[in-house]
Amino acid sequence: MEDYIIRVENLTKKFGSFTANDNLSFFVRKGEVFGFLGANGAGKTTAIRILCGLLKPTSGNIEVAGYDVSRQSNKVKKNIGYMSQKFSLYEDMTIKENFRFYGGIYGMSGKAIREKTEHYLHKLGLEKEKNTVISSLPLGWKQKLAFSVAIMHDPRIIFLDEPTGGVDPITRRQFWEMIYEAAASGITVFVTTHYMDEAEYCQRVSIMVDGRIEALNTPEKLKEQFRVDSMEDVFIKLARGQQ
Amino acid sequence: MRTILFILQKEFIQIFRNKTMLPIIFVVPLVQLMVLSYTATFEIKNVNLFIVDQDNSPASRNLASKFKGSPFYTVVDFSVSYIVAEEALINNKTDQILQIPPGFEKGIISHKESNLQVTTNAINGSAASLMSAYALSIIKDYNSNIIVEQLGLRHPPDPIRISSAFWYNPELNYFTYMVPGILVLLVTIISAFLSAMNIVREKEIGTIEQINVTPIRKYQFIVGKLIPFWFIALFELAFGLILAKLMFDIPMLGSLGLIFFVAGVYILVTLGLGLLISTLTNTQQQSMFLTYFFMIIFILMSGLFTPVQSMPEWAQWLNKLNPIAYFIDVMRMVLLKGSVFSDISKQFFSLLGLAVLLNMLAVWRYRKVA
Numbered sequence: 001m002e003d004y005i006i007r008v009e010n011l012t013k014k015f016g017s018f019t020a021n022d023n024l025s026f027f028v029r030k031g032e033v034f035g036f037l038g039a040n041g042a043g044k045t046t047a048i049r050i051l052c053g054l055l056k057p058t059s060g061n062i063e064v065a066g067y068d069v070s071r072q073s074n075k076v077k078k079n080i081g082y083m084s085q086k087f088s089l090y091e092d093m094t095i096k097e098n099f100r101f102y103g104g105i106y107g108m109s110g111k112a113i114r115e116k117t118e119h120y121l122h123k124l125g126l127e128k129e130k131n132t133v134i135s136s137l138p139l140g141w142k143q144k145l146a147f148s149v150a151i152m153h154d155p156r157i158i159f160l161d162e163p164t165g166g167v168d169p170i171t172r173r174q175f176w177e178m179i180y181e182a183a184a185s186g187i188t189v190f191v192t193t194h195y196m197d198e199a200e201y202c203q204r205v206s207i208m209v210d211g212r213i214e215a216l217n218t219p220e221k222l223k224e225q226f227r228v229d230s231m232e233d234v235f236i237k238l239a240r241g242q243q
Numbered sequence: 244m245r246t247i248l249f250i251l252q253k254e255f256i257q258i259f260r261n262k263t264m265l266p267i268i269f270v271v272p273l274v275q276l277m278v279l280s281y282t283a284t285f286e287i288k289n290v291n292l293f294i295v296d297q298d299n300s301p302a303s304r305n306l307a308s309k310f311k312g313s314p315f316y317t318v319v320d321f322s323v324s325y326i327v328a329e330e331a332l333i334n335n336k337t338d339q340i341l342q343i344p345p346g347f348e349k350g351i352i353s354h355k356e357s358n359l360q361v362t363t364n365a366i367n368g369s370a371a372s373l374m375s376a377y378a379l380s381i382i383k384d385y386n387s388n389i390i391v392e393q394l395g396l397r398h399p400p401d402p403i404r405i406s407s408a409f410w411y412n413p414e415l416n417y418f419t420y421m422v423p424g425i426l427v428l429l430v431t432i433i434s435a436f437l438s439a440m441n442i443v444r445e446k447e448i449g450t451i452e453q454i455n456v457t458p459i460r461k462y463q464f465i466v467g468k469l470i471p472f473w474f475i476a477l478f479e480l481a482f483g484l485i486l487a488k489l490m491f492d493i494p495m496l497g498s499l500g501l502i503f504f505v506a507g508v509y510i511l512v513t514l515g516l517g518l519l520i521s522t523l524t525n526t527q528q529q530s531m532f533l534t535y536f537f538m539i540i541f542i543l544m545s546g547l548f549t550p551v552q553s554m555p556e557w558a559q560w561l562n563k564l565n566p567i568a569y570f571i572d573v574m575r576m577v578l579l580k581g582s583v584f585s586d587i588s589k590q591f592f593s594l595l596g597l598a599v600l601l602n603m604l605a606v607w608r609y610r611k612v613a
Contacts, residue, residue, distance in 0.1 A: 052456045074458050082456040086449030092260050093253065104249030105457050133260075159456075 005030045005157060005188050006051065011060035013046055020046040022211040024060070028157075028204075033179065033189045035202030039239055042208040044192045048161050051190070052082050065156045078106070081155035081187075083146050085162040091135040095126060098134065098149055106153035113152075120148040140171035144178065151182055158182060160191040164198065176201050196232035205231070207238050214238050246459060250467025254441075258471055268475060272429050272483045279425045280418055280491065287373050291319045293328040293337040300348035306359075306385050310341060315377050332364055339363045339374050351389060411579045418491040423574035424547040426483040431567055432538065434476035434510050438517030439534045440527050441468055442609075447526055465606060469514045476510045477503065496581030505573050505587065508594050512566040515601030522608040541567040569594050 006028035013021040020043045028034045038044045049055040051064055053073035062069045065079035082088075089098045096117060103113035121127045124144055134142060143163060151158050160179070164172045176198065183189050191202065199205050199219060206216040215222055215238060219231055226234045258264050292310055296303050310316045319337050322328055331337040342360040350357030361378045365371035412419045445451040454464065480503070487493040516537065524530040544551075544558060545567040551559060562568045569590040576582035584591070 054452070054455055074460075077456055077458040080456065082453065084449070084452055086452060088450055088453035090253070090257065090450060091448070092257055097253070097256055101249055101253045102453075102457070104252075105246050105454075105459050107246070107458075 003030045004028065005065060006034075006190065007061070007063040008047075008051070009061040011047065011050065011062055012058050013043075013050060013055070014058045019211050021050070021057075024213055026206055026213060026216055028188060028190060030156075030188055031183060031186055033183050033191065033201065033203045035199050035205035036190060036192045036208070037196075037199055037205055037235065038192075038208030043211040044208055045161060047208075048159055048190070048192060052080060052159055053077055079156045081150035081153070081158040083150040083158070083160050083163050085165045089134045089142060089146050089149060092133060094131045094133050095121070095137075095145060096130045098145070099152065102149045103152055108153055116152045120145075120152065124148065140167050140174075143167055143171065144175060147175065147178055151187060155187060157188040157190060160189065162192055162194060164193065164195065172198070196230065196235055199231040199235075207235060209238055246463045247467045247470075250459070250464065251470055254467060254471045258475070267433070268479065269482070271433070272479055272486065275429055276422065276425060276483065276486050276490065279428070280421055287370055287377075288315060290316050290339055290374050290377060291337045292316050293331050293340045294318055294321050295323065295325050295328045295340060295342040296321060297323050297325075297345045298343045298347040299323075302348035302351055302389075303343040306343065306382075307341075309381050309385050310378075313377070313381055329362075332362065335364075337364075339378060341378065419493060419579060420575070421547075422487045422491050422493050423578050424545075424571045426480065426487060427545075427567060427571045427574055428542060428547070429483050430476050430480050430506065430510065431513050431541075431570075433479050434472050434513040435517045435538065436531070436534055437475070438469060438472050438514045439520040439524075439530045440517075441472070442518065442521040443524055443527050443530045446521075461606060461609060465518065465609065469511075469518065472514055472517075473507075473510050476513070477506060480506050493578060495578050497577035497583070501584060501587075502574065502577055505570065505577075505591055505594065508591065508598055509566060509570045509573075511598040512594055512601060515598055515605050516566075518605040519601055519608060522605055541565050544568065545571050547571055563593070564597070566594060566597050 004027040006026075008027070009025050011021055011024040012019065022043075024047060036044055036048065046055065050057050050062065051069065053064075053069050053076050056070060064076045067073075067075040067079070069076050090101070093101070099117040099120070100113055103116060108116070117130070121130055124141070126141065126145070129137070134145070137145070147160075147163065164175055167175065172195070179189055179191070179201075191198075193199065202219065204216065204218050205222060206213050207222075208214065215225070215234070217225065222234050223229065223231065226237050228234055228237065294307050294310065296307060307318070307321075311318050320328075320331060325340070325342055328337070328340045328342070332340060340360075340362040342362070344358060344360070347357045347359070359382065361375065361382075363371045363375050363378075442451070445454065484495075484499070484502075488495065517534065520530050520533045520537075524533060544554070544562055544565055546562075547567070551562055551568060554562070573582075573587045573590050576587055580586075
């Protein structure tokens, strides 16, 4: 039991009479790459925002990194990283300045910030661009940088909300390599995506339909259960079944 | 504390990297001082006068020449027909008509009395009363000349002699009155607009999400956002005061330290207002309009252009919530009268109250949890 890093029990979120999350319960293991799938409007973003402490749940018990999200949201925030599809780096600042700012507000020391910056710039091969403003970089680089910035303070969990939207296949592949590397270093990865091939990369996958989790298992088991060959077909079957 | 320093560093980088920022800081005050100071004038220096001289006598010509000689008057036309003159008034070709009726001189010489008619365009009421006062004073002057010169009488001594002295602005210099107020506008516009746009901008580009998932505390973020604009606005004030001294030689009788002390609190009010607006809106456009709405009302009610004492009672009451009115008072009192803290304590504490109120509202409205 102790190795669950995210525990969600009976999470419900209502906006007026609309129920965005209907009694969700799931657990995520430490170091796991957990895929959180669902069609547009299924309630993924609402759930991820609640887990990050950006939104208060209507009811339910939610623990992230060992802290209750409604009561200890600042402790939760110290231990998580977040990267959304909406681009999160400051476009008018340089790569180095962005690292410095985000490292600084997580309370990292000046030395640690410099080391991490060097490390990621070296890894991405962007040493020469460290004083380039973000707005003049291609989207793929920006996404990889945003990911690096989101994990530079060594969070225990990283939440990725459709991180690869609008990115070319090669960059997506490289991006997933970075995700695996982070997972290998012990960071739990919680990722939402639209790309069903990416779902295959996840260790476990949950699929949301209309505010409820309709399936949760490893990709292999899900394909077996629905007797199809790909996650795409699993997804379509579930989404259809609902209509 | 360290977190705030990182936010400050980021804000200053962004502010000074913004290419429109430096012109806003340096050109706006110059233009505002130059344009507003010269154009927002109450003095009427150039009254267009139409003279209808139906007497055509030495006396009537003498009176006409008095008007022609006045620096305030430009005689645009003569006629003997009042109808022609009235047409000029309707066409806006003239502001005032002086009608000297036939028999004017005869009336004076035969020791009786004579009549004159002055017609003034009173669409702008305050301008009209000024123009009418100018005309009356010229005619009065002429009148006493007749008594002394033409009729050979000694001017009867006035039982009460009135001599006026104008305090605090003895030459009735118009700039002396306006420039301190315009400096207030300058500081206000810079601080309110920039702060109102700033947080909304982060909402628009989406970085606020990223900030909200970090352990930054509300107050750290807000303090980090506001301090840069607080410094910029104080710098603006200093820059504006230097321009005011160099360009208009505005007297500075009171303590500049006091001015900056009150300004420090005043800017907290405008920053708080801007912040509150930015928590109520989602786009820079909305926040611009909302800020503009408040600014126009505050400025028009502030007593910058028209005295607050002549506003209706409800407006005077509403002005108790108007930070601009307080700070204009303070600027004029301290610069022109040399007022000290005890003279302006009412304004100071009102501003302090507004600063606390607005900032508390803004912090309460700004939630890291959406």
